[in-house]
Amino acid sequence: MxxxxxxxxxxxxxxxxxxxxxxxxxxxxxxxxxxxxxxxxxxxxxxxxxxxxxxxxxxxxxxxxxxxxxxxxxxxxxxxxxxxxxxxxxxxxxxxxxxxxxxxxxxxxxxxxxxxxxxxxxxxxxxxxxxxxxxxxxxxxxxxxxxxxxxxxxxxxxxxxxxxxxxxxxxxxxxxxxxxxxxxxxxxIDPLTTKNTDIEDPTVEKYLNNAGIDSSRPIISQISRFDKWKDPFGVLEVFKIIKEEMDCQLVLIGSMATDDPEGQEVYDRLRREINGMDDVIIIADAHDIMVNSVQRASDVVLQKSLKEGFSLTVSEALWKETPVVGSEIGGIPTQIIDGKNGYLVNPRDYKEVAEKTMDILSSETLQEKMGRKGRERVREKFxxxxxxxxxxxxxxxxxxxxxxx
Missing domain, CATH: 3.40.50.2000 (Glycogen Phosphorylase B;)
Known part of the structure; x- marks a missing residue:
C-alpha cells in the first residue's frame, strides 16, 4: 500500500x-x-x-x-x-x-x-x-x-x-x-520501511533462526556495505578480544552497491578471514526484514568505520532501541551522544572498542536505558x-x- x-x-x-x-x-x-x-x-x-x-x-x-x-x-x-x-x-x-x-x-x-x-x-x-x-x-x-x-x-x-x-x-x-x-x-531514516518498522518478536526469532543466529546468546552486529572504510577486519579483531572475556556471537551483514566494484573483493577477503572462526556469521545482501531483525535482536551494534560520511545504520539501530558503539568520526558523533545512547571510540584502538562493547553487554539495565534515549534521539533529529x-x-x-x- x-x-x-x-x-x-x-x-x-x-x-x-x-x-x-x-x-x-x-x-x-x-x-x-x-x-x-x-x-x-x-x-x-x-x-x-x-x-x-x-x-x-x-x-x-x-x-x-x-x-x-x-x-x-x-x-x-x-x-x-x-x-x-x-x-x-x-x-x-x-x-x-x-x-x-x-x-x-x-x-x-x-x-x-x-x-x-x-x-x-x-x-x-x-x-x-x-x-x-x-x-x-x-x-x-x-x-x-x-x-x-x-x-x-x-x-x-x-x-x-x-x-x-x-x-x-x-x-x-x-x-x-x-x-x-x-x-x-x-x-x-524512514521509520515505515520494512527495514525500520516495528516487527513482532516471533518474526525476529524466525529470521534469526534462518540465519543460524542463537537468540539466547549475546549478539554483536555490524551492518554496512562491504567496504574497507567500514573496517570489517578490525571488527573481527575486536570480536577476538571480547571472546576471551565473554560468550557472544558476531553477525556481519553487508551489501554490495552497484556503483562500488570493490565490494566483492572485500566480501571475498572477509570470507577467508572468518574461515574457522566460531560464532561469526556473515550475511551478504540481506533483505530488509533480516536487517531489521538482527538490529533489534543485537545487544550492541558496532559501527567501527575508519572513514565515514554519515552512517545511517547508526540511526537505524538507535531507532530500534539498540545501543551503538561507533567511531568518533564523520556523522556518527551527531547521532551518538557518548555515554547516553552508546559510546564513541577511536576506531583504531581495538581494546577501547572491545571494552565499551563489553560494558553494554554486561548490563541489561544500561542496554535498556541507552536504547530508550537512542530512539528518542532519532525521533527528534533523523x-x-x-x-x-x-x-x-x-x-x-x-x-x-x-x-x-
Missing part, C-alpha cells in the same frame, strides 16, 4: 505534517530532478527511493534518475571516492576520459527540462557541462571533503564551481576555501519528515532567489 505523509503523524504530530503539506503546496508547479549513480545499494539510493515517493505524494513533482556507466566508469569513480577520503591516486588522462565521457553519453539520451536539478556525489558531477543550463543546479555531496587528495579535488572542483548551491552533511565536511554558499542537510522539510525549504529559497515564483 502506498505510503502517505499522514502515516507519520504518530512520530512527529499532526501540526508538523500539516506544515510540510503547506510547504509542498508552494512548490507544486515545479518539476525537480535528482541524479545519482545507482538505484540500489547504499544510503543515498535508499533515501532517494523513500523520499521521492513522499515528495510526489505531497504534491511536488520530483523525479529520480541514476547514471548508466560501464564497469570502468565505476572503478574510476570508486578511486575518486577513496582519494577524496585521503587515498593516493594516479590521476591519468584515461581516467578523466572515462569519467567525462560517461556523463556526455548519459546526457545524450537523458533529457533535463526540469526547474531544478540536484546531483549527488562525484559520479554525475560533470553532467552540468553537458546541458544548456537554464535552471538552478545543486551539488549534494555526501562525502567528507575536509581533507581530500588535492589533485583529485582540484580536478573535480573544475566541474563543481558551475553549480549554484552546495549541500553537505555537516559543516566539517565542506571543502575548505571552496565556497560559503552551502547548506547543511543531514540524512534520515526521521524522513525532517529531511523532506529541509529540502522543501532549500528549494523554495533558491527558486525565490531565481525569481521562479
Amino acid at each position: 502506498k505510503k502517505k505523509l499522514v502515516d507519520y503523524r504518530d512520530f512527529v504530530g499532526e501540526s508538523k505534517i500539516s506544515e510540510i503539506y503547506r510547504k509542498g503546496t508552494r512548490l507544486s508547479k515545479f518539476h525537480i530532478l535528482h541524479v545519482n549513480s545507482t538505484y540500489y545499494g547504499g544510503g543515498v539510493a535508499e533515501i532517494l527511493r523513500n523520499m521521492t515517493l513522499l515528495m510526489n505524494e505531497i504534491g511536488v513533482d520530483v523525479g529520480w534518475r541514476a547514471m548508466i556507466g560501464s564497469p570502468d566508469f565505476f572503478r574510476v569513480t570508486k578511486k575518486f571516492h577513496n582519494a577524496l577520503q585521503g587515498d593516493e591516486i594516479d590521476l591519468t588522462d584515461m581516467k578523466k576520459k572515462v569519467y567525462e565521457e560517461t556523463s556526455e553519453e548519459f546526457a545524450s539520451f537523458t533529457h533535463v527540462d526540469h526547474d531544478m536539478v540536484i546531483v549527488h556525489d562525484p559520479q554525475p558531477l560533470p553532467l552540468i557541462t553537458c546541458y544548456r543550463k537554464r535552471q538552478p543546479w545543486i551539488w549534494r555531496c555526501h562525502i567528507d571533503l575536509s581533507n581530500p587528495n588535492e589533485e583529485v579535488w582540484d580536478y573535480l572542483k573544475s566541474f563543481a564551481v558551475a553549480y549554484d548551491q552546495y549541500v553537505f552533511q555537516m559543516d566539517e565536511f565542506a571543502a575548505k576555501g571552496f565556497s560559503d554558499e552551502y547548506d547543511i542537510i543531514r540524512p534520515s 526521521l524522513i519528515t525532517r529531511h523532506i522539510e529541509d529540502w522543501l525549504d532549500l528549494w523554495h529559497n533558491l527558486l525565490t532567489e531565481c525569481k521562479a515564483f
Whole structure:
C-alpha cells in the first residue's frame, strides 16, 4: 500500500505534517530532478527511493534518475571516492576520459527540462557541462571533503564551481576555501520501511533462526556495505578480544552497491578471514526484514568505520532501541551522544572498542536505558519528515532567489 505523509503523524504530530503539506503546496508547479549513480545499494539510493515517493505524494513533482556507466566508469569513480577520503591516486588522462565521457553519453539520451536539478556525489558531477543550463543546479555531496587528495579535488572542483548551491552533511565536511554558499542537510531514516518498522518478536526469532543466529546468546552486529572504510577486519579483531572475556556471537551483514566494484573483493577477503572462526556469521545482501531483525535482536551494534560520511545504520539501530558503539568520526558523533545512547571510540584502538562493547553487554539495565534515549534521539533529529522539510525549504529559497515564483 502506498505510503502517505499522514502515516507519520504518530512520530512527529499532526501540526508538523500539516506544515510540510503547506510547504509542498508552494512548490507544486515545479518539476525537480535528482541524479545519482545507482538505484540500489547504499544510503543515498535508499533515501532517494523513500523520499521521492513522499515528495510526489505531497504534491511536488520530483523525479529520480541514476547514471548508466560501464564497469570502468565505476572503478574510476570508486578511486575518486577513496582519494577524496585521503587515498593516493594516479590521476591519468584515461581516467578523466572515462569519467567525462560517461556523463556526455548519459546526457545524450537523458533529457533535463526540469526547474531544478540536484546531483549527488562525484559520479554525475560533470553532467552540468553537458546541458544548456537554464535552471538552478545543486551539488549534494555526501562525502567528507575536509581533507581530500588535492589533485583529485582540484580536478573535480573544475566541474563543481558551475553549480549554484552546495549541500553537505555537516559543516566539517565542506571543502575548505571552496565556497560559503552551502547548506547543511543531514540524512534520515524512514521509520515505515520494512527495514525500520516495528516487527513482532516471533518474526525476529524466525529470521534469526534462518540465519543460524542463537537468540539466547549475546549478539554483536555490524551492518554496512562491504567496504574497507567500514573496517570489517578490525571488527573481527575486536570480536577476538571480547571472546576471551565473554560468550557472544558476531553477525556481519553487508551489501554490495552497484556503483562500488570493490565490494566483492572485500566480501571475498572477509570470507577467508572468518574461515574457522566460531560464532561469526556473515550475511551478504540481506533483505530488509533480516536487517531489521538482527538490529533489534543485537545487544550492541558496532559501527567501527575508519572513514565515514554519515552512517545511517547508526540511526537505524538507535531507532530500534539498540545501543551503538561507533567511531568518533564523520556523522556518527551527531547521532551518538557518548555515554547516553552508546559510546564513541577511536576506531583504531581495538581494546577501547572491545571494552565499551563489553560494558553494554554486561548490563541489561544500561542496554535498556541507552536504547530508550537512542530512539528518542532519532525521533527528534533523523526521521524522513525532517529531511523532506529541509529540502522543501532549500528549494523554495533558491527558486525565490531565481525569481521562479
